[in-house]
Amino acid sequence: MTAQAHTVPDTPIRGADALLRALVAQGVDTVFGYPGGAIMPVYDALVDAPIRHILVRHEQGAALAANGYARHSGKVGVCMATSGPGATNLVTGIADAWLDSVPMVAITGQVPTALMGTDAFQEVDILGITLPIVKHSFVIRDPARIEATVHEAFRIAREGRPGPVLIDFPKDVATAQVPVTPFSPPPAPAAEPVDHNAVQRARSLIQDAQRPLFYTGYGVGLADAQPQLRALAKSTGIPVVSTLKGLGGLPSEDEQFLGMLGMHGTRAANLAVQGCDLLICIGARFDDRATGKLAEFAPGARVIHLDVDPAEVSKLRYANVHLVGDLRQLLPLLDCRPQISEWVAQCAQWREQSQPRYDAPGEDIYAPALLRRLSEIAPPETVVACDVGQHQMWVAQHWLHRSINQHLTSGGLGTMGFGLPAAMGVKLGSPDTPVICVSGDGSILMNVQELATLRRYGIAVKTVLLDNSRLGMVRQWQELFFDERYSETDLSDNPDFTEVARAFGIAAASIERRDQVEDALAALLAADGPFLLHVRIDPQANVWPLVPPNTANQHMLDPADSDRSKETSDA
Amino acid sequence: MLELTLTLAPVEGALLRLLGLIERRGFPLGAIQSRPTPAGLDVRLTLAADDRPGDVLLRQVQRLHDVRQARMDFIQPQPVAHLRRAAAPVFTRVDAAGTRDSQTLTFPAGGQPA
Numbered sequence: 001m002t003a004q005a006h007t008v009p010d011t012p013i014r015g016a017d018a019l020l021r022a023l024v025a026q027g028v029d030t031v032f033g034y035p036g037g038a039i040m041p042v043y044d045a046l047v048d049a050p051i052r053h054i055l056v057r058h059e060q061g062a063a064l065a066a067n068g069y070a071r072h073s074g075k076v077g078v079c080m081a082t083s084g085p086g087a088t089n090l091v092t093g094i095a096d097a098w099l100d101s102v103p104m105v106a107i108t109g110q111v112p113t114a115l116m117g118t119d120a121f122q123e124v125d126i127l128g129i130t131l132p133i134v135k136h137s138f139v140i141r142d143p144a145r146i147e148a149t150v151h152e153a154f155r156i157a158r159e160g161r162p163g164p165v166l167i168d169f170p171k172d173v174a175t176a177q178v179p180v181t182p183f184s185p186p187p188a189p190a191a192e193p194v195d196h197n198a199v200q201r202a203r204s205l206i207q208d209a210q211r212p213l214f215y216t217g218y219g220v221g222l223a224d225a226q227p228q229l230r231a232l233a234k235s236t237g238i239p240v241v242s243t244l245k246g247l248g249g250l251p252s253e254d255e256q257f258l259g260m261l262g263m264h265g266t267r268a269a270n271l272a273v274q275g276c277d278l279l280i281c282i283g284a285r286f287d288d289r290a291t292g293k294l295a296e297f298a299p300g301a302r303v304i305h306l307d308v309d310p311a312e313v314s315k316l317r318y319a320n321v322h323l324v325g326d327l328r329q330l331l332p333l334l335d336c337r338p339q340i341s342e343w344v345a346q347c348a349q350w351r352e353q354s355q356p357r358y359d360a361p362g363e364d365i366y367a368p369a370l371l372r373r374l375s376e377i378a379p380p381e382t383v384v385a386c387d388v389g390q391h392q393m394w395v396a397q398h399w400l401h402r403s404i405n406q407h408l409t410s411g412g413l414g415t416m417g418f419g420l421p422a423a424m425g426v427k428l429g430s431p432d433t434p435v436i437c438v439s440g441d442g443s444i445l446m447n448v449q450e451l452a453t454l455r456r457y458g459i460a461v462k463t464v465l466l467d468n469s470r471l472g473m474v475r476q477w478q479e480l481f482f483d484e485r486y487s488e489t490d491l492s493d494n495p496d497f498t499e500v501a502r503a504f505g506i507a508a509a510s511i512e513r514r515d516q517v518e519d520a521l522a523a524l525l526a527a528d529g530p531f532l533l534h535v536r537i538d539p540q541a542n543v544w545p546l547v548p549p550n551t552a553n554q555h556m557l558d559p560a561d562s563d564r565s566k567e568t569s570d571a
Numbered sequence: 572m573l574e575l576t577l578t579l580a581p582v583e584g585a586l587l588r589l590l591g592l593i594e595r596r597g598f599p600l601g602a603i604q605s606r607p608t609p610a611g612l613d614v615r616l617t618l619a620a621d622d623r624p625g626d627v628l629l630r631q632v633q634r635l636h637d638v639r640q641a642r643m644d645f646i647q648p649q650p651v652a653h654l655r656r657a658a659a660p661v662f663t664r665v666d667a668a669g670t671r672d673s674q675t676l677t678f679p680a681g682g683q684p685a
Binding site for chain 1: 583584587588591592595624626627630631633634635636637
């Protein structure tokens with residue numbers, strides 16, 4: 001984000017005005033929020049500020065919209081709420097940003113400093129509540145520190161590994177008169193010096209490897225290093241697997257790309273990881289959903305770990321070579337030519353055997369096929385934002401991912417309710433970009449109130465609601481791992497979602513047969529404004545493959561394997 | 572045992588943030604000493620070492636914005652008969668230069684300062 005020059009008034013101004021001056025100086029043009037008592041001075045100042053405020057209908061929607069805005073634009077997302085319940089309602093969105101390394105500044109009103117610590121009306125210790133889920137946090141007690149604190153918060157949020165920063169802003173500080181100080185953008189941080197000895201060790205390992213593999217994550221997107229990753233993959237010929245959030249680093253259809261690894265990863269990706277002798281981890285963090293049983297993950301591999309955050313290296317898996325720094329700078333240094341033709345052929349064979357099929361029998365709508373088709377016919381620059389559950393995994397597996405920042409998903413926290421506000425944030429930040437939200441009948445109701453925000457601002461988010469009348473992923477686990485003892489996963493008393501959408505003023509349609517899909521997707525994409533397509537799907541559909549929890553990744557459950565074996569034997 | 576020696580910026584929440592991080596990352600806190608200095612707040616902590624690597628914890632601590640400097644040492648408890656409490660071990664810091672006595676760091680088995 002580029003800091004903007006601004007004039008310096010001669011006379012003192014209100015603290016709230018100073019806060020907004022600092023936001024403007026940071027280039028902020030959009031904030032997401034909801035007013036209330038303690039933050040009223042800031043909302044009063046907003047009336048005169050050159051900032052667009054998006055009034056959400058629940059503070060969680062503000063935090064998740066700022067989160068989505070930041071993920072796609074690369075700018076710092078800003079959300080604000082009042083003290084007490086306003087602040088606590090931001091917490092899930094802040095935690096989501098923390099676990100997914102999203103640059104965000106959350107501003108909370110606070111009771112006047114004289115009342116802090118007295119259990120005043122709408123007082124909570126939001127600094128204390130959020131300590132474990134922020135990159136840093138501030139309480140501004142000195143009005144003279146307002147602008148400097150805001151600038152520091154933005155620097156921290158975006159620098160190195162990004163993350164959320166909280167600013168707690170007491171009401172008396174917001175109304176105090178403060179002198180104005182000119183803002184001087186700080187110098188750009190010095191680049192991390194490259195450890196050339198480590199680079200040389202890494203190159204030697206790559207050159208000597210028989211079965212090297214790139215394991216890539218969202219760090220590639222955060223570093224804006226997708227071009228460098230693609231260039232390195234092409235020049236070395238090394239196959240690539242990706243985390244959930246790294247999808248798109250290489251296009252889904254690239255022959256070197258073996259798919260997502262881990263619990264719902266492809267057979268090709270998991271077999272490659274388990275069989276490789278050198279794992280080159282690029283901006284990923286050995287998350288348990290990716291590794292399965294950690295002690296048996298990539299058992300024969302040495303590890304090279306590249307990350308901007310030194311605290312991630314060797315955290316869960318010992319790395320033989322640590323390369324800490326900017327991926328854009330580091331990746332080109334690893335360009336070499338290992339002799340790996342046999343390994344590449346093996347991976348290609350696994351890839352061929354892992355291709356999903358979309359010819360499931362029956363008239364019911366097969367969600368993976370619908371998603372695949374939608375990604376084929378949507379404009380190539382379309383961004384898809386997911387909620388959490390089975391549909392999230394189907395998007396990961398079946399969407400044609402073209403670029404890492406075109407897929408927004410709550411990977412770390414797994415926040416049901418993420419999709420709709422995140423999609424809203426993307427669309428507001430990039431009005432010309434087509435944005436699709438894929439949700440489920442459980443997730444959509446977590447933040448359904450944001451349909452009102454879509455309506456209010458005419459935000460043209462297209463929502464595909466996959467409705468199996470269940471909490472599908474939990475139901476799947478109850479089926480597979482809890483002896484089919486279904487506990488509190490039946491949502492068959494869901495409302496009529498098209499009526500809900502229409503009540504909010506959103507156009508909607510509903511389909512339940514396969515022969516309706518093509519026309520419905522065309523209508524969805526052609527709609528001028530926001531649109532909700534309700535899709536009824538089989539309540540018993542499961543996500544495959546699946547690696548059972550605490551199991552090594554080569555032990556995948558997948559009924560398609562027995563089908564393929566049968567076809568082979570029949571032939 | 573691990574000994575973590577730090578200087579924190581003297582700002583609101585700095586010590587809480589540090590202690591919370593250490594416990595959440597799986598290192599039970601033993602003893603805590605702190606004192607304000609012109610450089611900030613000097614803090615010394617002893618932590619029970621478990622199977623998680625201390626160097627990773629150190630890097631996690633170092634990325635806190637309130638931490639100005641941090642160092643971690645491995646220390647070994649040695650029983651000393653003449654101390655006030657017979658059961659209380661003395662912790663002796665072991666560093667690259669050899670062994671140094673650290674008679675000021677005395678803790679009973681329960682972890683409270685002696």
